[in-house]
Amino acid sequence: xxxxxxxxxxxxxxxxxxxxxxxxxxxxxxxxxxxxxxxxxxxxxxxxxxxxxxxxxxxxxxxxxxxxxxxxxxxxxxxxxxxxxxxxxxxxxxxxxxxxxxxxxxxxxxxxxxxxxxxxxxxxxxxxxxxxxxxxxxxxxxxxxxxxxxxxxxxxxxxxxxxxxx
Amino acid sequence: xxxxxxxxxxxxxxxxxxxxxxxxxxxxxxxxxxxxxxxxxxxxxxxxxxxxxxxxxxxxxxxxxxxxxxxxxxxxxxxxxxxxxxxxxxxxxxxxxxxxxxxxxxxxxxxxxxxxxxxxxxxxxxxxxxxxxxxxxxxxxxxxxxxxxxxxxxxxxxxxxxxxxxxxxxxxxxxxxxxxxxxxxxxxxxxxxxxxxxxxxxxxxxxxxxxxxxxxxxxxxxxxxxxxxxxxxxxxxxxxxxxxxxxxxxxxxxxxxxxxxxxxxxxxxxxxxxxxxxxxxxxxxxx
Numbered sequence: 393x394x395x396x397x398x399x400x401x402x403x404x405x406x407x408x409x410x411x412x413x414x415x416x417x418x419x420x421x422x423x424x425x426x427x428x429x430x431x432x433x434x435x436x437x438x439x440x441x442x443x444x445x446x447x448x449x450x451x452x453x454x455x456x457x458x459x460x461x462x463x464x465x466x467x468x469x470x471x472x473x474x475x476x477x478x479x480x481x482x483x484x485x486x487x488x489x490x491x492x493x494x495x496x497x498x499x500x501x502x503x504x505x506x507x508x509x510x511x512x513x514x515x516x517x518x519x520x521x522x523x524x525x526x527x528x529x530x531x532x533x534x535x536x537x538x539x540x541x542x543x544x545x546x547x548x549x550x551x552x553x554x555x556x557x558x
Numbered sequence: 559x560x561x562x563x564x565x566x567x568x569x570x571x572x573x574x575x576x577x578x579x580x581x582x583x584x585x586x587x588x589x590x591x592x593x594x595x596x597x598x599x600x601x602x603x604x605x606x607x608x609x610x611x612x613x614x615x616x617x618x619x620x621x622x623x624x625x626x627x628x629x630x631x632x633x634x635x636x637x638x639x640x641x642x643x644x645x646x647x648x649x650x651x652x653x654x655x656x657x658x659x660x661x662x663x664x665x666x667x668x669x670x671x672x673x674x675x676x677x678x679x680x681x682x683x684x685x686x687x688x689x690x691x692x693x694x695x696x697x698x699x700x701x702x703x704x705x706x707x708x709x710x711x712x713x714x715x716x717x718x719x720x721x722x723x724x725x726x727x728x729x730x731x732x733x734x735x736x737x738x739x740x741x742x743x744x745x746x747x748x749x750x751x752x753x754x755x756x757x758x759x760x761x762x763x764x765x766x767x768x769x770x771x772x773x774x775x776x777x778x779x780x781x782x783x784x785x786x787x788x789x790x791x792x793x794x795x796x797x798x799x800x801x802x803x804x805x806x807x808x809x810x811x812x813x814x815x816x817x818x819x820x821x822x823x824x825x826x827x828x829x830x831x832x833x834x835x836x837x838x839x840x841x842x843x844x845x
Contacts, residue, residue, distance in 0.1 A: 394566055411566030411609065412599075433559050435597055436748075438663060447637070447666040453596050454667065455589075457566050458613055501662065522748045523661025 396460040400425065401469025409456045416440045416451035418459075419466060427468040427496055431525070438524035441497035442466045448504035450523070467496035470503065479503050479541045488537030490528035498524050502538050511542055561599035568611040572618070572697055572726060575610055580699060580722055582608040588724060589613070590633060590672025593664045618671070618726060621645060627693075630728045632671020636660075639670050649730045651738035651758045651770075651839075655686040658740055661748040671725045674710075677717045677779070679814075680750035684711060684780030685772030686740065689756050692730045698723035711779035733770075736760045739838035741831040742774075745818060751775055752818045753827040755783075755807070757835035759795070766790045769836060776811040776828055785809040786832055795840035800833050807832035 397406035400423055407422060419425040419442070428451060431439030435453040442451045443465040470477040479502050482488065489495045498521065505512060505520040512520060517538045518531075526534060539545065569575040579586055587606035589595050590613075598604050612618060618633035621642045628644055639645055640656035659665060659673075659682040673683050674694070692707045696719050705718045712718055719725055742754040754774035760767045769790040771783040785806035793799040813824035837843070 410563065412561040412563055414560065414596075414600075417560070433600070435593070435664070438661070441663055444666075448663045449667050450663045453593060453664075455566075455592065455596070457568070458589075458592065458611060460568075504662065520662055523663045 394457050394460075396457055398459050398461060399463045401464070401466055411455065411457050413456040414452055415442070415444075415449075415454040415456050415459050415464070418456035419451060419464070425466045425468055428466045429493060429496060431493065431497070436523075436525065437494070437497070437527075438501060439494050439497040441500040441524065443500060443504065448501050465500075467500055470499070477503070479506070479537075482541035483534075483537045486533050486537035486540050488530070488534045490526075490530040494524060494526045494528075498526070498534055502541060505538070506542055511544070512538070514539070559600040559602075561596070562602060562605035564599075564606055565608045566611065567608065568614045570614050572615060572724060575612060575615065575724060576697065576699060576722070578608070578610045579724065582610070583721065586610055588675070590675070591635060591668040592672075593660070593668035594673070594676045594678065612724070624729065627729045627731045630670050630730060632675075632725045632727055633669050634671075636665035636668050636670065636673070637662075640665065645730075648732040648734050649690060650736065651686045651690060651733070651740065651756055652683075652730060654738050655682050655740040655754075655756055658682055658742045658751075658754070664748075670728060674728065675717060675719060675725045677711055677715050678750070679714060679778055679780065680775040681780075682740070682742070682751065682754060682774060685754065685756040685774040687728060687730065687772075688780045688782055689758060689770040689772030690730055690733055691770075692728055694718075694725055695727040695729065696720075696723045697726045702726065704729075708782070714778045733758055733760075736770075737839040737841055739835045741835040741838070743827055743831060753813070753824050753831060755828065755831040755835040757832065757839045759790075759836060759839040761795065761840060764794055766793050766795055766836075766840060769839075771807070771832060771836065773807070773811060773828055773832075776808065776813045776824060778812070781811055783807050783809070783828075783832060786836075790836065795837065795842050797833075797837065797842070800836045800840070800842075804829050804833035804836065 393408040431437035440451040585607035618631045622629040694705045736758045738758045742751045756772040758770045773781040789803035807828040808825035
C-alpha cells in the first residue's frame with residue numbers, strides 16, 4: 393500500500409492504495425465519484441477524462457499513486473452550487489448527447505479545449521475531441537455544443553427530427 | 559482491466575532512480591508518462607514486480623536552447639514539446655509529428671523520452687528524431703553517454719539503452735528555416751499510423767538544397783529514406799521531380815504485413831506519402 397493525498401473537486405483526500413489502482417477506479421470506488429465513467433478500459437474512448445493539475449487526462453491510463461499531491465477535477469466538480477457549467481449548459485442546449493455515456497468525458501475535454509483555444513474552428517474542435525468516442529456517433533451536435541459554448545453562432549437546427557436519435 | 563500487483567517507487571532524482579534500477583534489475587520497469595506502459599500492464603502483457611516512476615524528477619522536464627541543438631528533457635510531455643516555441647523555430651518537424659500523435663489527453667501525459675524508449679516502430683517520434691539526426695543521452699551508474707538516433711533503435715521495442723540505464727535527454731540539432739511535414743496514414747482517428755513519413759527540406763530558391771526523410775512503421779525500427787534524400791538534392795520542388803525521387807522511398811525497407819495492409823501496400827503508401835511530405839515541407843501544394 394502507498395499513501396497518497398490529493399485534492400479532488402476541491403476536497404482534500406488521503407488514502408492508502410495499492411500501487412496498481414487506476415485513478416478512475418480510485419475516483420469511482422473509493423471516493424464515489426461515479427460521474428466519471430469507464431468506457432473502453434483501453435485508453436481509447438476518453439469517457440473517463442478528468443483534469444489532472446488543470447489539463448485533461450484519461451483517468452483509466454493514470455495510476456492513483458501518480459496523482460499523489462495533484463489536483464483532480466471530475467465532471468462532478470466543474471459546476472458550483474448545483475448549477476451547470478457553461479459547457480454542460482451548451483451540451484443540453486444543443487442536444488449534444490444521445491445515450492449520454494461519453495458526455496462526462498466530452499465535457500471535460502471540451503473545457504480543456506476551450507481553455508487552450510477559446511475560439512476554435514470546426515476542424516480544431518473535431519481534432520481536439522479526437523480522443524473521445526461517441527458510441528451513438530452523435531458528433532454533429534457535440535461539435536455544435538462546443539461552438540455554442542465558445543459563444544459562436546447559435547445553432548439553428550440542433551434538435552433532431554422526430555424519430556431520429558438514440 | 560487491472561494490472562498485476564507491483565511495488566512502486568517514485569524517486570526524486572535520476573541518481574535515486576538508477577539506484578532503484580540497480581537494486582531491482584530485471585524485475586523493474588521504468589514508467590515515464592505511462593501512456594504506452596499502462597495499457598501493456600492492464601492487458602497483462604507485462605507484469606513487473608517493481609515500477610519506478612520518473613514523474614517526480616523535475617530536472618528531466620523542459621526544452622533548452624543549447625547552442626547548435628535543442629536539449630529536450632526526457633520527461634517533457636508531448637503537449638509541452640509540441641507547443642514549445644524553440645521547437646517550432648528550430649525543429650519544426652518534431653512539432654508537426656506531435657500534432658498527429660495520439661490525442662490531446664495522451665499528449666498531456668505521454669513524454670518525449672518515454673515514447674522513444676518504448677521504441678514502437680509505429681510510434682510517431684522515431685522517424686522525425688532519426689531524420690533530424692538527434693542524439694540520445696542515456697545515464698547509467700558510470701555516468702552519461704551519447705547514442706546517435708541511427709544506433710538507438712535496435713529492433714521492435716528494443717533500444718540501445720542498457721538494463722541499468724535511463725534515457726535522460728534528447729538533443730535535436732537545429733534545423734532553423736527548414737520546412738517540415740509529417741504525413742500520417744491512419745484508418746481510425748488518434749491511432750498509430752499504418753505508414754507515416756517525416757520530411758524536412760531546406761530550400762535554396764526554387765530548388766531543394768537538402769532533405770531529410772524518415773519512415774514510420776516500414777520495418778522493425780524507424781528508417782531513413784537515404785536514397786530519396788540523395789535523389790532530392792538540387793531538384794526543383796515540382797510534383798514530377800519529387801514524385802520521381804519518392805519512388806525510392808521503400809528501398810531497403812522491410813514493412814510488416816498485418817490486417818491493416820500488406821508489405822506491398824505499405825511500400826506503395828511510403829512512396830505516395832513521401833512525395834506528399836516532401837512537397838508540403840517545400841511549401842508546395844501536395845495535390
